[in-house]
Amino acid sequence: MKFVLQRLAFYLLTAWAAITINFLIPRLMPGDPVQSLLARYQGQLSSKSIASLEALFGLDRDRSLWQQYTDYWASLFRGDLGTSFTFFPTPVSEVIAQSLPWTLALVGTTTLISFLLGTGIGIFAGWKRGSWLDGLLPVTTFISAIPYFWLGLIAIAVFAVQWPLFPASGGYDTSLVPSLSGAFVSSALYHAVLPGVTVVLSAMAGWVLGMRNMMVTVSSEDYVMVAQAKGLPERRVMFSYAARNAILPNVSGFALSLGFIVGGTLLVEMVFSYPGIGYVLFQGVGAKDYPLMQGVFLIITLAVLAANLLADLLYMILDPRTRKEG
């Protein structure tokens, strides 16, 4: 229990830090990009949305930094992230709410698949060291050095342009209205294949390498030898003895890799014009839509923190040592 509380306190601290960084960035930067954007939209914005943008970006010079900071928190607690300029006059929170489910589904499933698949391949490659599976290692090193988005471009070139098996862009067939009907879901799944496979391939490489190396290390431990000597079935030694211990660094590394994977997924969404939060960020970057970009950063950070907390809980279940402390 103590472990969970500690981690929770740490993530709250990190969330506070992320929000504070978000607050400070526009205030520390030279020039006043938001002011000029605001001037361009003068007359179209309601006084209420101007007030919220001022609170978010500190345009009101009469207020002290501390007052701005409390205003900022107040508007965050109202769920007010300002008004998007790209999707004018939709509030940023609404734009994010529409795109977030797409990203969560894409990142969630691909991360899970790549983690399970990569770890699984790593277990076998480490256990049967020297077999043909070792031939995968140079390949994974190479793949892990490729940017996600470039792999996405190649996937489009091969499977959407050369052989038009899959759609090159979008998240669903535009003739359909988003709903939970069978036709829509299957179209969404069909559109998710290429981006999904791209992310899985890129993200998997790291898991394979890490897991394999840990398996090699662990399989020379005494307890593995003892399990062998007891005559336990090989499958059981491999999974319950070697893999269960070898997986721990992978799970704790999960937290660190997640930010990296999310960043890569954002890029893949941009390449595929996938209607998730990465594509929204891309459009925001193109239009210099600061409220939108900052809102996206905040949501991504919070999501990553939540996922990290989940990984910590999983780690606690896997590693009894963390439980004993509490």
Added chain:
Amino acid sequence: MAVQASESAAPVGTVPAAAPPAARRDRLRFLRNGKTATGLAILGLFVLLAVAGEWLAPYDPSAMSDDVLQPPSWEHPFGTTQTGQDIFSQVLVGTRGVLVVGFVAGFFATLLSVLVGVSSGFLSGIGDEVLSALTNIFLVLPGLPLIIIIASFLPDSGDVIIAVVISLTAWAWGARVLRAQTMSLRGRDYVQAARATGESTWRIIVFEILPNLTAVIASGFVGTVIFAVLSEITLAFIGVADISHWNWGTILFWAQSNQALGQGAWWWFVPAGLCIALLGTALTLINFGIDEFVNPRLRTAVRVRGGARMRVGFTPVARAPRGGAEPTGKAVGARETEETPV
């Protein structure tokens, strides 16, 4: 720069053998390691291109011509763009920007990580708590979105500025590893002895602790360069960085915005991507080499495990690859695992 870093890594492995000749032999062994040699050779090639790319380029990378969207040929080895620009020249000229950002960011991030990591490992109490909390926060914050936000607020997005922004978000991993390593060194006998003879804290840190961290610092540096190169190319690709300046990401940016994919112009984005992957692989190989060179356990562990293999039913095929260099060299311990997220 990486060459320097790798060479300075040598003393760590050679501390027991103090005699200079032994050190030289060891240094050569570092280079004889197949992975390191390959990595350094590829990196050297890119460094050469970064220096001489502008003279080697057969055309002006921005000059338009009538050869519009040509596939690769003798005249244009990587083909041409929609406006007839020579992609080969763009790749050559763009190498410099990529390497400059990579190494500058790697340098600053390493500096930050040494400052924070070593002081946090050497201090204890509240100072350590604060610094390591700071490190952990930056470790968990998703780096790429943060870089995008900061870079797009900046009025000027030149190479060096981008490199500094990248290094601000990339130092945390190195700091964490260095902190752990420093903490373990701090308790060693020779440090205690130095303290007992009255050496100042600064002297202990600079002359007793830092030399033994060279390898960790070097591999952290190489890892950061990989991250910085990928980040910079990403920034250029989405148009945050200055696109008037050629680098591999800029090429991909123009390819994407001119629908190169839809036109089947594969040559527009394949060379730049392959260069990125090649550079990344080279740096990763160097890092593997540093790991194996510096951590003797990683090397001997392979031999011991290969020699005393009694579990016949357990790994029946393990003997076969002993002749081939590749799989034996690949055997590594936990250190490499740490490298992957970088």
